[in-house]
Every structure is written in C-alpha cells, then in structure tokens.
Amino acid sequence: MRKPRVIIFDDDAILLEILEFYFDRWGYEVFIHQSPLACLFNSSAGSCKSLDSCADLMISDLRMPPQITGLELFQLQEQRGCRVERKMKAIMSGYADKALLRQCKDSGYRLFQKPFYTSAIYSWVSECEKNFDLSKQLGGIKPNKRYDFRRNIEFCLNPSLPEEIFIGFTVNKSINGLGLRVFNPLYAGQEITILKGLGNQKLNGTVVWCTKVGEHAYRAGLHLKG
Numbered sequence: 001m002r003k004p005r006v007i008i009f010d011d012d013a014i015l016l017e018i019l020e021f022y023f024d025r026w027g028y029e030v031f032i033h034q035s036p037l038a039c040l041f042n043s044s045a046g047s048c049k050s051l052d053s054c055a056d057l058m059i060s061d062l063r064m065p066p067q068i069t070g071l072e073l074f075q076l077q078e079q080r081g082c083r084v085e086r087k088m089k090a091i092m093s094g095y096a097d098k099a100l101l102r103q104c105k106d107s108g109y110r111l112f113q114k115p116f117y118t119s120a121i122y123s124w125v126s127e128c129e130k131n132f133d134l135s136k137q138l139g140g141i142k143p144n145k146r147y148d149f150r151r152n153i154e155f156c157l158n159p160s161l162p163e164e165i166f167i168g169f170t171v172n173k174s175i176n177g178l179g180l181r182v183f184n185p186l187y188a189g190q191e192i193t194i195l196k197g198l199g200n201q202k203l204n205g206t207v208v209w210c211t212k213v214g215e216h217a218y219r220a221g222l223h224l225k226g
Contacts, residue, residue, distance in 0.1 A: 001134045005029040007054070009036050009073065010061040010092065013150065019059070022118050024199050026125065031055075033147055036064045036073045052139030053083035056132050057125065062093035062100070074109065083139070088128055092116070149173035153180075153197035157190060158204075165195070171219075178205070180220045186210040192222070 006028050010016050016032045023030045060070030068076070070091045077084070086108035093100060094114035104111040110124050151170045156163050168182035186192070190207040203224055210220040 002137065003027060003029045004056040004129065004132055004134060005031070005054075005138055006057040006059065007031045007033070008059045009033050009064065009070065010059075011035070011064040012061065015061075015092075017151075018118075019121075021199060022121070026122070028057075031147070032149065034064075034150070035148060036060065036067050036070065052137065053085075054139055055084055056088065056138070057128060058084050058089045060089075060091060062091050063095060071103065071107070071109075074107075088131075090121075090124065147172060147174075149178070151197045153194050155192050155194045157192055159191075170197075176224050177208070178222045178224065180222055181213075182218050182220060183216050185212070185218055186220045 004027070006023050008016060008019055008023075008030070010019075010032075011034050013034060016034065020030050020032055058074075060073055062070045064070070070093075074082075074086075074089055074091075087110075090110040090112060091104055092112045092114060101111060112120060112124075149170050149172050152167070153169060154165050154167055156165055166182065166184055168180055170178050171181050172179040180186075186207045188207055188209055192205055192207065194203045194205065205222040205224045208221040208223050210218050213219050
C-alpha cells in the first residue's frame with residue numbers, strides 16, 4: 001500500500017508550508033509548487049502520456065499573478081488529458097463571488113474561501129479518501145524530475161563534534177533529492193542532516209555535487225535518505 005498523494009499550487013509560501021505540514025501529518029506524500037503549471041510531471045505542451053492519475057488530490061489557489069488562474073490551470077490540465085477527477089480537485093480563493101461560486105459548482109471543483117479552517121480541508125479530504133484506491137500505483141513521477149521548492153533551512157554536517165549549525169535554502173526538489181544554495185563549501189559524499197525548514201522531522205542526506213557560484217555562495221545537489 002502506498003501513501004496518498006496531493007499536489008498543491010499557491011504563490012503564498014506561508015500557506016503552502018501550512019498545508020504541507022498538515023497533509024504530512026495526515027500521512028500524505030506532498031508535492032507543492034509556487035507557480036501554476038499544466039502539470040508538475042509533464043513539462044511538454046502536449047497531452048499527458050501517463051495512463052494513471054498523477055495524484056489522489058489536487059489543490060490550487062485561484063489567483064497566482066501574473067500567470068494563469070487555478071480554474072484555468074485545471075481546465076488546461078483536462079485539455080491535456082489529466083487523469084485526476086474533478087471531484088478530487090479544489091480551488092482556494094480570497095476573492096470568491098457569486099459568479100466564481102457558480103463556475104466552481106458547475107465545474108465540479110470544491111471551493112474553499114479564504115480564510116478557512118484546516119478542519120474544512122480535512123472534512124473534504126476525508127470524503128475524498130472514501131474513493132481512494134491505494135493499491136493502485138500513481139503515474140507521472142520521475143525520480144530526476146525537479147520542480148521549484150524554496151525553503152530556508154538549518155543543517156549540520158555529519159559527523160560534527162561539537163554540532164555546528166549552518167544556514168541555507170532549497171531551490172528545487174525531486175522525489176528523492178534537493179537542490180541547495182548554501183554559504184559554506186560542501187563535498188561529494190558528505191553526510192548532512194537538515195534540522196529545520198522541512199516539516200517536523202529531521203532529514204538525512206548525502207551531498208552528490210557542489211559548485212561555487214559566488215564569493216561566499218555554493219550550489220549543491222543532495223540525495224535524501226529514506
């Protein structure tokens with residue numbers, strides 16, 4: 001049995017972090033993106049090639065300027081053959097009016113008007129979960145597919161005695177790795193532990209590569225363990 005998967009689009013990094021935190025607690029595999037794309041896993045402009053759905057649930061903010069709206073995102077996905085059912089998709093909006101309510105209702109998407117309680121999201125999630133088939137594998141994921149993922153992090157090098165804390169931030173993410181921007185050199189094969197910035201648990205990883213990009217700045221690739 002696999003974990004259920006949710007994909008969330010929102011340009012509000014704080015709300016993304018809150019939703020990521022709660023979905024992680026609810027046992028979900030969470031993919032987030034601050035820019036609306038037709039699909040995280042289909043970079044081409046053509047139709048979706050996967051025969052399976054890429055997620056169990058999908059949530060999008062309505063307005064993500066200057067790009068397309070959440071409604072337009074879902075409509076474009078459908079044009080490209082998205083396998084996620086409409087009843088498994090939700091729109092979040094702080095600008096809801098009667099026309100929007102009607103459009104969401106007619107389209108079959110769930111609408112959450114900001115501000116909302118996480119209990120409202122959980123109630124919808126619980127109803128959707130009755131239709132999940134977790135024995136069926138999802139499509140769309142490629143281990144080397146990276147997408148924007150920006151978080152401030154604190155990490156330590158292993159072994160480190162005494163423990164010295166470093167700071168940096170993530171720039172992108174894949175199913176089993178992170179792209180980092182840090183301010184101290186790292187070395188291939190080096191073990192690090194991310195202490196803060198990626199939810200409520202520590203994550204261990206191995207540096208795959210590191211390159212200098214400025215006087216005191218480095219880019220690095222990290223392979224996550226487990």
